[in-house]
Amino acid sequence: MKKNKWLPYLFVAPYLIHFVVFVAFPVCFSLFLTFHKWNIISPVEFVGTTNYSRMFNDRMFWKAILNTLKFLVIHIPLQLIFALALAEFLNRKIKLQGFYRAAFFLPVIVSGVVVTILWQQLLAFDSGIINRLLVNIGFGKVGWLVDPDIAMGSIAVMATWKNVGLYVILFLVGLQTVPPSYYEAAEIEGASHWQKFRHITLPLINPTIFMVVILSTIGGFSLFIEPYIMTGGGPLNSTLSSVLYIYKQAFQYYHMGYSATLGFFFALLILSVIIIQKKYIETND
Amino acid sequence: MINMKKILIYIFLSLAAISFLYPFYWMIVASLSPESEIGGLTFLPTEFTLDSYIQMFSKIPLGRALVNSIFVATLTTGGVIVFSSMVGYALSLMEFKGRNIIFYIIIFTMTLPFQITLIPNYITMVKLNLVDTYAALVLPFLLNSFAILLFRQAFIGMPKSLIDAARMDGCSDIRILYQVLFPNIIPTVVIVGILTFMNSWNEVLWALIVIRDENLMTMPQMVTLFSVGGRAESQLGVKLASAVLLALPIMLAYSFFQKYFIQSMASSGLKE
Numbered sequence A: 001m002k003k004n005k006w007l008p009y010l011f012v013a014p015y016l017i018h019f020v021v022f023v024a025f026p027v028c029f030s031l032f033l034t035f036h037k038w039n040i041i042s043p044v045e046f047v048g049t050t051n052y053s054r055m056f057n058d059r060m061f062w063k064a065i066l067n068t069l070k071f072l073v074i075h076i077p078l079q080l081i082f083a084l085a086l087a088e089f090l091n092r093k094i095k096l097q098g099f100y101r102a103a104f105f106l107p108v109i110v111s112g113v114v115v116t117i118l119w120q121q122l123l124a125f126d127s128g129i130i131n132r133l134l135v136n137i138g139f140g141k142v143g144w145l146v147d148p149d150i151a152m153g154s155i156a157v158m159a160t161w162k163n164v165g166l167y168v169i170l171f172l173v174g175l176q177t178v179p180p181s182y183y184e185a186a187e188i189e190g191a192s193h194w195q196k197f198r199h200i201t202l203p204l205i206n207p208t209i210f211m212v213v214i215l216s217t218i219g220g221f222s223l224f225i226e227p228y229i230m231t232g233g234g235p236l237n238s239t240l241s242s243v244l245y246i247y248k249q250a251f252q253y254y255h256m257g258y259s260a261t262l263g264f265f266f267a268l269l270i271l272s273v274i275i276i277q278k279k280y281i282e283t284n285d
Numbered sequence B: 001m002i003n004m005k006k007i008l009i010y011i012f013l014s015l016a017a018i019s020f021l022y023p024f025y026w027m028i029v030a031s032l033s034p035e036s037e038i039g040g041l042t043f044l045p046t047e048f049t050l051d052s053y054i055q056m057f058s059k060i061p062l063g064r065a066l067v068n069s070i071f072v073a074t075l076t077t078g079g080v081i082v083f084s085s086m087v088g089y090a091l092s093l094m095e096f097k098g099r100n101i102i103f104y105i106i107i108f109t110m111t112l113p114f115q116i117t118l119i120p121n122y123i124t125m126v127k128l129n130l131v132d133t134y135a136a137l138v139l140p141f142l143l144n145s146f147a148i149l150l151f152r153q154a155f156i157g158m159p160k161s162l163i164d165a166a167r168m169d170g171c172s173d174i175r176i177l178y179q180v181l182f183p184n185i186i187p188t189v190v191i192v193g194i195l196t197f198m199n200s201w202n203e204v205l206w207a208l209i210v211i212r213d214e215n216l217m218t219m220p221q222m223v224t225l226f227s228v229g230g231r232a233e234s235q236l237g238v239k240l241a242s243a244v245l246l247a248l249p250i251m252l253a254y255s256f257f258q259k260y261f262i263q264s265m266a267s268s269g270l271k272e
Helices: A007-033 A050-056 A059-090 A097-109 A112-122 A129-136 A151-176 A180-188 A193-204 A206-222 A225-230 A242-251 A256-284 B002-031 B051-059 B062-093 B099-111 B115-127 B134-141 B145-156 B160-168 B173-202 B205-210 B219-228 B236-269
Strands: none
Touching (some): A007 B099, A050 A256, A059 A097, A097 A151, A112 B236, A151 A225, A180 A193, A193 A206, A206 A242, A242 A256, B002 B236, B062 B099, B062 B134, B062 B236, B173 B236
16 A cells, blocks of 8 residues: 655644744743843843843732732632522423523623623613612612722623623533432432532532633633723723733833733743642542 | 422523623614613613614724624634644544654643733734734634644544545545545534634734734724724714624524534533
């Protein structure tokens, strides 16, 4: 049989070229940039570890990390609770199951731009439908997007609304892998609904929980278009996210070296947070 | 007692469904209402008007952006299907030195956060003179690790006899891949197609970075800049109208291929 020795390499060549140009080179170049100052137009200037020391002394940088943590602390529990509850209810013998699933999933497929513009109106201080509802039932208006203490929370709730449908589906897949015989055995022992959920369901869907936590974490660190459209990072930088800060450093001030340093550091941070979560969740059950 | 519980579940699920559907309903109705009515709108508009849409089209070339979006998303999707299936084929059905290394590189690439490559990739675009070209919107997305893994998985599941028989008949690898195997892995092609098209359609950060020329902007970028910049002149109606038109194509596709959308997205979450 004749075999072309080079054919397999021809097949993977597009990937290898793509990998070198868009992954390997940028990662190396990114490391290079962290030791340099550059605005693309003038020559590259070596600055040693200035970018790093600047980053650790940059209050905006710490603010962006704090904001991301704030987002995650609200977003992850909300996401887990609502997705699990909806999936658990959908997993029973329910009429219209397909309709409910399709409805929950709608925000997932729609562009974040649409969701953000929509929620900006719903949360508007004067004309927003949520504040109008609050006023009608006798409460005061809430500054959802204008109060620095609340704005990031509002964005976290909106992000939950957008993504929860995906996690409902993932949990549904997870729930269906639990063998019914486990529940039957527990019922014979007289276990309550809650006990069955706590001691059978939860441990068995642990991998799904882990995945939801990780995907939400990555989502939190990737947050960009929501604050970009809704608040521009304000009020008082309370919704300045990591990626928005990279974007501003790079494309408002043309600090390529510094923004690459931020990107490099955030990437490391994401990876370490995920490793910690993995350790924690895996030893927890 | 049991019925009571069931009713509560239905109430909970219905409230949830309303909370997901009503905002979209409100957005569409608001975009069709006169500007002065939007502030008080809750359920039914007092009168229908296309005013917001007419005004919006006079301010931004959204039609052009729609064509750009379709062009970019279609090209990207086609490229991903062709290239990723080739790599997936090589990794699963061909023997060659370095196969495992490439496989591990692909896995590694999937875990790499995009924040690290964002700025260098922009500089690459500048240096290659690709800023403000369609190529800038397509090239970085032409290959996708996840799509490669999906294709590899699909090809591994193919019966060996099918491939051997085709080889006996003297089929080349290209023909085995696209004529013999492709018809058997349509579900994978659909999943990769939907995911890629949707991601490309909704991509906005990269577009904001590499495109400044209005004639090349995709829909999400144009709608974003319209909403953030001053051109909407703080009129809600026109902003919402642009958002409705941005959502419409994907919503239409979703209403026809709902099952596939949900399947695709579910599989994208099951990376591990």
